[in-house]
Structure formats: C-alpha cells, structure tokens
Amino acid sequence: xxxxxxxxxxxxxxxxxxxxxxxxxxxxxxxxxxxxxxxxxxxxxxxxxxxxxxxxxxxxxxxxxxxxxxxxxxxxxxxxxxxxxxxxxxxxxxxxxxxxxxxxxxxxxxxxxxxxxxxxxxxxxxxxxxxxxxxxxxxxxxxxxxxxxxxxxxxxxxxxxxxxxxxxxxxxxxxxxxxxxxxxxxxxxxxxxxxxxxxxxxxxxxxxxxxxxxxxxxxxxxxxxxxxxxxxxxxxxxxxxxxxxxxxxxxxxxxxxxxxxxxxxxxxxxxxxxxxxxxxxxxxxxxxxxxxxxxxxxxxxxxxxxxxxxxxxxxxxxxxxxxxxxxxxxxxxxxxxxxxxxxxxxxxxxxxxxxxxxxxxxxxxxxxxxxxxxxxxxxxxxxxxxxxxxxxxxxxxxxxxxxxxxxxxxxxxxxxxxxxxxxxxxxxxxxxxxxxxxxxxxxxxxxxxxxxxxxxxxxxxxxxxxxxxxxxxxxxxxxxxxxxxxxxxxxxxxxxxxxxx
Ligand code: NAD
Numbered sequence: 002x003x004x005x006x007x008x009x010x011x012x013x014x015x016x017x018x019x020x021x022x023x024x025x026x027x028x029x030x031x032x033x034x035x036x037x038x039x040x041x042x043x044x045x046x047x048x049x050x051x052x053x054x055x056x057x058x059x060x061x062x063x064x065x066x067x068x069x070x071x072x073x074x075x076x077x078x079x080x081x082x083x084x085x086x087x088x089x090x091x092x093x094x095x096x097x098x099x100x101x102x103x104x105x106x107x108x109x110x111x112x113x114x115x116x117x118x119x120x121x122x123x124x125x126x127x128x129x130x131x132x133x134x135x136x137x138x139x140x141x142x143x144x145x146x147x148x149x150x151x152x153x154x155x156x157x158x159x160x161x162x163x164x165x166x167x168x169x170x171x172x173x174x175x176x177x178x179x180x181x182x183x184x185x186x187x188x189x190x191x192x193x194x195x196x197x198x199x200x201x202x203x204x205x206x207x208x209x210x211x212x213x214x215x216x217x218x219x220x221x222x223x224x225x226x227x228x229x230x231x232x233x234x235x236x237x238x239x240x241x242x243x244x245x246x247x248x249x250x251x252x253x254x255x256x257x258x259x260x261x262x263x264x265x266x267x268x269x270x271x272x273x274x275x276x277x278x279x280x281x282x283x284x285x286x287x288x289x290x291x292x293x294x295x296x297x298x299x300x301x302x303x304x305x306x307x308x309x310x311x312x313x314x315x316x317x318x319x320x321x322x323x324x325x326x327x328x329x330x331x332x333x334x335x336x337x338x339x340x341x342x343x344x345x346x347x348x349x350x351x352x353x354x355x356x357x358x359x360x361x362x363x364x365x366x367x368x369x370x371x372x373x374x375x376x377x378x379x380x381x382x383x384x385x386x387x388x389x390x391x392x393x394x395x396x397x398x399x400x401x402x403x404x405x406x407x408x409x410x411x412x413x414x415x416x417x418x419x420x421x422x423x424x425x426x427x428x429x430x431x432x433x434x435x436x437x438x439x440x441x442x443x444x445x446x447x448x449x450x451x452x453x454x455x456x457x458x459x460x461x462x463x464x465x466x467x468x469x470x471x472x473x474x475x476x477x478x479x480x481x482x483x484x485x486x487x488x489x490x491x492x493x494x495x496x497x498x499x500x501x502x
Contacts, residue, residue: 002320003089007037008185008209010046011192012053012177014202020045025182025211030096030328031319031374039185042208044217047177050206051223054148054175057203062145062173066126070118073171076198077114080107080163083194087187091159092319094186096327096375097282099320109457110163113473116457117171125478126172136491143482145173146249147225150218152239154230155181155330156285156397162191164472165228166205167457172481174226175204179218181231182211183331219243226250226481230287233395233421233466240469251470251480253287254463255395256423258444259416260290260452263409263429268299270450271428272306275401278426278452280314280379283327284338284399288424288446288453288461292385292392294412297405304354304383304403311355314379317364318371328374329398335375338398341391345382349389351402356380387415395421409438417443422464426452445471 008027009016019040027036042050061069080087088103095102117125128141151165158180169176180188188207195205208214212235219227219242226249229239236254243250260278262271278290295303317324329335342358345351356378363371383403385392392402406412416425426448427438435449445464446455455461460474470480490496 003086005037005090005093005186006190008039008180009189009207010040010042010050010209011189011207012050012203014196016189016193017046017049019043019209027094027184027186028331029093029374030330032370033332033373033375034370036093036186039182039209041210042214047208047214047217047221048223050177050208051148051221053203054177054206055223057201058145058147058175061170061175061201061204064173066121066171066173069171069173070122072199073114073118073167076195076200077111077118079194079198080111080114084108087159087190089320090186090190092327094158094184095155095330096319098324098327100322100325101282106157106160109455110160110167112457113164113167116473117167117478120475120478121171125475126482128484133488137489139486139488142485142487143172144485145482147174148223149174149176149226149228149481150221150224151176151178152215152218152227152229152231153178153180155183156282156287158184159187159191161230162187166191166195168472168477169228169481170200170204172478174481175206177206177208177218177224179208179210179215182209185209215239216242220246222246224248228480229253236468249480249483251462251472252468253461253472254423254466254468255397255421256287256289256463256467257292257393257395257419257421258288258290258424258426259292259294259442261294261412261416261425261427261438261442262296262299262303263427263431263434263438264296264299265430266299266428267430268302268306272303272310274426274428274450274452275307276310279401280326280399281453283329283377284379285330285397286453288455289397290424290426290452291396291400291402292416293401293403294406294416295403297407300383300403300405307381308355311379311381315364316361316376318367326379326399328376330375332375334397335377338377338396338400341394341396341398342377342380342400345380345389345391345400349382349385349391351382351389351391352384354381354383354403356399387418393419409434413438413441417441420466423467424448
C-alpha cells in the first residue's frame with residue numbers, strides 16, 4: 002500500500018497549520034476503517050488562503066499564456082508518472098476499484114491540464130476584431146476573473162479538482178479549492194505537485210472542511226467566481242450565496258438521465274451501454290443513464306442479456322486488477338441508496354429483476370475487514386413507471402430502472418419529463434433517427450451508441466436543474482474569463498456635439 006498523507010490547509014506554496022482544533026476523518030469505504038484525521042479550516046484560515054491567491058493573481062494573470070501552459074504540462078507529466086500512487090489514494094478514499102482509478106481518474110485529470118495548456122498557448126484566449134468603418138474598429142480581449150473558488154464532490158475527487166484547475170489556471174485565475182470532506186486525500190498532494198511543477202505560491206490553494214467551509218468561500222467578497230460540483234440542492238444554495246455578491250458561477254449538478262434503446266438497436270450493445278451507465282463506479286457517476294427506456298417488444302431479450310452480463314460485475318479486493326465494482330463512498334450514502342432500494346421494493350413496488358436488499362456476496366478469500374465496508378448489491382428494477390420515486394430521483398448508486406415504451410414520440414416526451422437535464426443517449430443502427438431523437442432530448446451531454454466517455458475536448462454541463470455553464474472543451478475556457486470590448490477611432494477627431502454654439 003502507500004503512506005497516507007494527511008490532507009492539510011495549503012497556501013503560499015506550502016502546507017499550513019490550521020487555526021482550528023476541529024477535525025474530521027477520512028474513511029476507507031471498503032472497510033469502514035478510518036484512514037486519517039483532517040483539521041477543518043477556520044474563517045481565518047480561509048481568509049489567509051484567499052489573501053494568498055489575491056497576492057499571486059497580478060503576476061500569474063500577466064504571465065504569458067505559453068509560460069503558464071509549460072507549468073501545467075509539467076504538472077500533467079508528474080501526475081501521469083505518479084499514477085500508481087495517486088490512483089491508490091483515490092481508491093482508498095472513494096472505494097472505487099484501482100482498475101478504474103488507474104485507468105480513468107488520474108489520466109482524465111492530466112488530459113484536461115494538457116488540453117487547456119495547449120489551448121491557451123495556441124491563442125485560446127484571443128479575442129476578435131470587428132471593423133466598423135475604414136477608420137474605426139472594435140476589438141475584444143479576454144481577461145481572467147481573479148480569485149476563484151472551486152468546490153468539489155466526492156465521486157471523482159482528483160478529476161474534478163483538475164478539470165477546474167486546468168481551465169481556471171490556464172486562463173490566468175488563481176484558485177482556492179475545497180475538496181469534499183468525504184474524499185480529501187488528494188487535495189494537498191495535488192497542491193504540492195503543482196508547486197513542484199513550478200506553479201508560483203498562492204496560485205493553487207486548498208482549504209478543508211464541509212458545507213460551512215464551502216458556504217464561507219461562496220459568500221466571500223474576495224471570490225470572483227464559484228465553480229461548484231455537487232447535488233442540485235447544494236448547488237441552489239451555493240448559487241444563491243454567489244448571486245448575492247453577483248459572482249460568476251458554474252454549476253455541475255445531479256441528473257436522472259434517460260438511456261433510450263430504439264427498436265432496431267443491437268441488444269448486446271445497448272445492454273453494454275446500460276451496464277456502463279448504471280454500474281461503473283458503483284453507479285456514482287453524475288451522468289448515469291438510470292432510466293433505461295426499452296421498446297416493449299425488446300424487453301424480454303434485453304433483460305435476458307442484462308442478467309447474463311450482471312455476472313461480469315466483480316466486487317472484491319479493490320487493488321485486485323480483476324475487481325470492477327466497489328462499495329459506496331460512505332455510510333451516509335450507503336443508507337441513502339439502501340433506502341431507495343427498499344422504497345423501490347416496498348412502496349414503488351417495481352419488479353426486482355436483480356440484486357436488492359441484503360449483503361453483497363464478496364468472493365471467497367477476501368480480507369475479513371472488507372465485510373464491514375459500504376457494499377450494496379447491484380440492483381435492477383423492471384416494470385417501472387414514470388411516477389415511481391426510484392425513477393424520478395437521483396439515487397447515485399448501482400440501481401437501474403427499466404421502463405418500456407411503444408413509440409419514439411412517447412419515449413422522447415417521457416425522457417424529457419423531468420426537471421433535470423444532465424445527460425441522455427440513444428442506441429440504434431438508424432443514425433438519421435439517432436440525430437433526430439438526440440435533437441429533441443433536453444440534456445446538455447448526449448451520446449449515440451455509447452455511454453459515459455467524457456474527454457477533455459467535450460464540453461459538459463447540464464440543462465434545466467442539472468447545471469449552469471460547462472466544463473471542458475473550447476467552451477470550458479469561456480467560464481473562466483470575462484471580455485472587454487474596446488472601440489478604436491483613428492479619424493483624428495472626436496465626433497462631438499459640443500463644437501458649436
Ligand atoms: P454535495 O452537494 O453534498 O457536496 C458538494 C460540495 O459542496 C462538497 O465539497 C460540500 O462540502 C460542499 N457543500 C455542502 N454544502 C455547502 C454549502 N451550503 N455551501 C457551499 N458548499 C457546500 O454533493 P456530493 O454528495 O459531494 O456529490 C454528489 C453529487 O454531485 C451528485 O448529485 C452528482 O450528480 C453530482 N455531480 C455532478 C457532476 C457534474 O459534472 N454535473 C459531477 C460529479 C458529481
């Protein structure tokens with residue numbers, strides 16, 4: 002295993018001692034055993050981190066973009082070279098299998114650093130010029146926003162930190178980052194890695210704590226923008242606090258996304274998509290396609306193929322390369338997900354096709370302490386209806402709901418019948434129909450014949466209650482800059498009405 006670093010307050014380029022005595026614990030979800038104890042940051046600590054970021058801003062924002070990019074590229078290469086260590090930390094903290102964290106979590110974070118480094122170095126921050134008359138024109142310039150707060154969720158801790166840092170820092174902002182209190186292990190390791198890569202002191206800072214720490218940051222007058230990833234209910238509070246100070250925001254929130262299998266789809270391919278959309282990361286992915294719409298006539302074949310593939314879900318020792326299913330992240334979240342499964346069985350009365358309540362069978366020979374972890378059985382409900390609570394609310398666990406439909410018009414209407422709009426997707430061989438359906442689905446992130454891939458090149462952000470703004474892709478940088486318009490007049494005299502009596 003690895004030496005577990007104790008996450009700390011970090012500003013002025015180094016770890017700092019918190020002025021608080023209040024602490025919280027990081028827990029290993031696979032065993033429920035504590036990993037380390039973290040000291041909460043106080044308002045005084047947070048003020049100091051913001052002040053550090055404010056001192057660093059003038060120099061960092063005026064550093065030429067290619068020089069900023071060089072440092073971010075160096076950080077990306079350090080991240081990649083330390084994948085085994087960083088992925089192990091993420092596995093310990095989140096309970097996700099090492100086969101996932103080593104393949105996705107570190108790499109997709111490094112990808113974003115590289116993407117935005119290259120984007121700004123190759124004039125990603127350039128503005129536009131608009132001729133008005135032969136002797137006058139307007140040009141625009143983009144400027145970073147200032148000191149920004151980045152608030153993370155617990156499902157992709159390092160990736161979320163890096164997606165925010167990559168675009169935010171490349172654009173010339175300085176950041177104060179607060180990881181989720183549930184998964185803080187990566188935070189000061191990342192800050193130290195940035196410092197090693199050459200990031201000047203104060204450009205990336207870390208504070209520790211839960212909702213109170215986040216709320217203090219979101220309302221702080223020294224913060225220009227809040228980039229938030231988390232639940233809709235929290236996002237509303239954060240956006241309201243930021244709105245009171247007229248701060249910029251991006252909100253990456255929850256979803257209850259529709260995966261639509263069209264009548265001509267390859268059943269095996271659609272089932273593979275549905276498996277990824279519900280059981281990858283034990284269902285703790287914001288873009289999960291948890292409402293799986295299947296044509297009535299395909300239901301039997303779809304469920305038979307699904308049940309065959311459920312056997313390929315392999316819980317176990319998270320460091321075993323064969324393991325592809327971990328526990329839920331925390332005791333609180335475990336109770337929430339189990340509560341939804343119970344509700345699905347007892348109140349919604351959906352048909353339980355697979356899984357349900359009770360202990361998940363772990364393979365023979367796993368360490369005894371794994372039996373105390375926050376495991377839940379991968380669960381499939383069928384014969385679901387749109388009004389069931391398990392169909393309407395984000396569960397954020399390995400719980401799939403299968404719904405049947407008869408016509409394309411009907412499935413589009415039902416897929417859109419939600420206040421959320423994070424992701425959606427279709428499976429079909431008919432690409433004309435695929436594009437027509439995708440065009441009608443009310444979601445910011447959509448897929449055709451695949452599910453879940455979210456490369457740095459792809460802007461991602463929710464519609465409706467699932468979010469405001471986007472991360473990644475070319476549009477991702479726009480969320481971290483403001484524009485200045487300048488009108489230049491070269492006529493040699495000012496057009497004035499004050500030249501004559
Ligand atoms: P959460 O809302 O409970 O917490 C998110 C962050 O907000 C944490 O750092 C938390 O400490 C902080 N926080 C809590 N109360 C706060 C307050 N009043 N003011 C400021 N900050 C506060 O979310 P979570 O349970 O950590 O994450 C799971 C949720 O995140 C799911 O709903 C999931 O869909 C969503 N998510 C969305 C995306 C996306 O890109 N759209 C990505 C990952 C996760």
